[in-house]
Amino acid sequence: MAVRHIHDPNGADCRAVAGVLSRIGDKWTVLLVEMLKDGPMRFNEMKRGVNGISQRMLTLTLRGLERDGLVARTVYPTVPPKVEYALTGLGQTLTGAIAALGDWARANGAAMAEARAKFDAAHQTPAAPMTSGAS
Amino acid sequence: MAVRHIHDPNGADCRAVAGVLSRIGDKWTVLLVEMLKDGPMRFNEMKRGVNGISQRMLTLTLRGLERDGLVARTVYPTVPPKVEYALTGLGQTLTGAIAALGDWARANGAAMAEARAKFDAAHQTPAAPMTSGAS
Numbered sequence: 001m002a003v004r005h006i007h008d009p010n011g012a013d014c015r016a017v018a019g020v021l022s023r024i025g026d027k028w029t030v031l032l033v034e035m036l037k038d039g040p041m042r043f044n045e046m047k048r049g050v051n052g053i054s055q056r057m058l059t060l061t062l063r064g065l066e067r068d069g070l071v072a073r074t075v076y077p078t079v080p081p082k083v084e085y086a087l088t089g090l091g092q093t094l095t096g097a098i099a100a101l102g103d104w105a106r107a108n109g110a111a112m113a114e115a116r117a118k119f120d121a122a123h124q125t126p127a128a129p130m131t132s133g134a135s
Numbered sequence: 136m137a138v139r140h141i142h143d144p145n146g147a148d149c150r151a152v153a154g155v156l157s158r159i160g161d162k163w164t165v166l167l168v169e170m171l172k173d174g175p176m177r178f179n180e181m182k183r184g185v186n187g188i189s190q191r192m193l194t195l196t197l198r199g200l201e202r203d204g205l206v207a208r209t210v211y212p213t214v215p216p217k218v219e220y221a222l223t224g225l226g227q228t229l230t231g232a233i234a235a236l237g238d239w240a241r242a243n244g245a246a247m248a249e250a251r252a253k254f255d256a257a258h259q260t261p262a263a264p265m266t267s268g269a270s
Contacts (some may be wrong), residue, residue, distance in 0.1 A: 018187060020240035020247060023235025025160035069250020090246055104232045105155035108217035110137050110227055112155060 023068055024094065028053060028061040031085065034102050036071065037095045040086035070094060157201055157231065161187060163196040168222065169237050171206065172230045175221035205229060 015076070023029065031050050035041065047058055062085055064073035070091035076082040087095070147262035160165065166185050170176065176184070182193055197220055200206035211217040223232070 018166060018185075020244040021162035021165050021236065023247070025162050025165055027156035027160050030156050030160055045210065050143065067251050067254040068247045069254070070247075076230065090243060090250070093243065094239055096233070097239045100232035100235050101160065104229055105159065108225060108228065109155040110206075112158070112203045115225070116202050119202040120202070 023064065024070075024098075026061070028057060029065065030098050030101060032058075032061060032065065033070065033091060033094055036085065036087045036091070037099070040074075040084040042082070042084055044059045046085065065091070158199065159205075159233075161196070163192060164200065165233050165236060166198065167193075167196060167200065168226060168229055168233045171220065171222045171226070172234070175209075175219040177217070177219055200226070242247065 011097065019133075024033075028050070031053075032046065035046060035049050043058070043062075046062075047053065050058070062071060062073070066073050069088055072086050072088050074084045074086065076084070159168075163185070167181065167187075170181060170184050178193070178197075181197075182188065182190065185193070187194075197206060197208070201208050204223055207221050207223050209219045209221065211219070
């Protein structure tokens with residue numbers, strides 16, 4: 001299969017890929033898809049699982065994933081209702097690419113942090129002079 | 136090598152990965168790294184290559200990639216000066232994971248768009264009633 005080049009003349013491919021990546025490249029999306037790889041989960045399990053995600057951001061991200069056809073939401077008619085989230089078939093196909101990105105992040109996060117510290121040290125602007133408070 | 140679980144009890148791994156992903160998961164980052172895989176490029180070449188990127192966003196994204204140690208900027212002392220951007224060794228290691236994501240996006244963008252259209256049709260809110268303009 002020929003790999004399509006990213007800078008094709010008409011740019012249609014490029015725009016389409018940019019649109020998809022703006023959704024699946026999101027950090028919460030990556031973390032949630034990676035977590036759901038092991039099976040369906042409930043909302044509060046996911047909230048505990050992804051450290052630092054707010055209730056609102058988890059709700060929005062799951063709704064976006066559901067809208068994109070990557071996650072299915074199932075409500076079981078129990079009292080209280082049980083709601084589960086699971087990857088769809090399309091979502092399952094994404095886990096390989098997502099895992100590669102997650103593994104890279106775990107392996108190279110420290111090297112990136114080191115590069116950032118060096119860059120900031122080399123490009124720091126002089127501190128602003130102290131000024132007395134304007135009335 | 137043991138794969139670390141995303142929802143580890145202390146959450147440190149999860150936070151670190153989220154931080155890295157918030158940088159490398161960005162759509163412009165993915166497109167630029169994919170483009171630089173084939174060799175160094177000049178600013179205007181990249182601007183033409185990534186359809187839809189603004190001058191300002193390209194500048195910011197390249198500076199972010201340089202800060203993260205993924206891209207090196209080289210200035211050649213010609214008149215006018217020639218400036219080239221190239222992947223660093225660390226940046227090269229990222230191309231495999233990035234290509235997997237790009238390929239997935241190209242293969243499944245249409246399926247995602249279809250899922251979105253279905254979701255929106257099922258969840259549409261009734262149109263707001265027409266109101267006469269308030270004075």
